Amino acid sequence: GEDVEQSLFLSVREGDSSVINCTYTDSSSTYLYWYKQEPGAGLQLLTYIFSNMDMKQDQRLTVLLNKKDKHLSLRIADTQTGDSAIYFCAGRSLVFGKGTRLSVIA
């Protein structure tokens, strides 16, 4: 089955950029997604990228996709304390990584 790997923790200072990385094995996903989970809550779709794109920018969020290496990244510019959450990447197969816990230090 598919496997999705993410680094577990990331800590950044407020105002800095955050980069969360994800590697996956299923190359058939039409879309790749980034979800955000705040404490005690469900998941919220943050952004997504179509598989034939290399990059997508959405306000403070930039998604980079390297299909050859099966690597997906999410960059959050000017990280704020409200960005503290767990971030999951996922593809069509509905397999989620363990999530990356982002802590933003004021």
Place this chain on the structure above:
Amino acid sequence: GAVVSQHPSWVICKSGTSVKIECRSLDFQATTMFWYRQFPKQSLMLMATSNEGSKATYEQGVEKDKFLINHASLTLSTLTVTSAHPEDSSFYICSARDSGTSGRGVYNEQFFGPGTRLTVL
């Protein structure tokens, strides 16, 4: 648009009782809904895929007689944890796949409910 609700938000029950969790898509139709389980500081584990009007498809290792799923309409799926035990305590999250009626136009997008925290004493 595209809101998914879950009820209840949290429930505490005694060992041996059954608990029903509802998942509703409020403003769109969902032919497919998913049930996940999440342990503390861990990822979501897909338990089953619920298809409207047919039997649910369970992931390997998930007991279908213990976790009963019913998807009776295009906006409602229920998960019943039967004869719950303390090891069933977890955070249960449902999601609904947009079948094209939400208007957001993101293919295959899932909308997640806020989750239900189950504690079995």
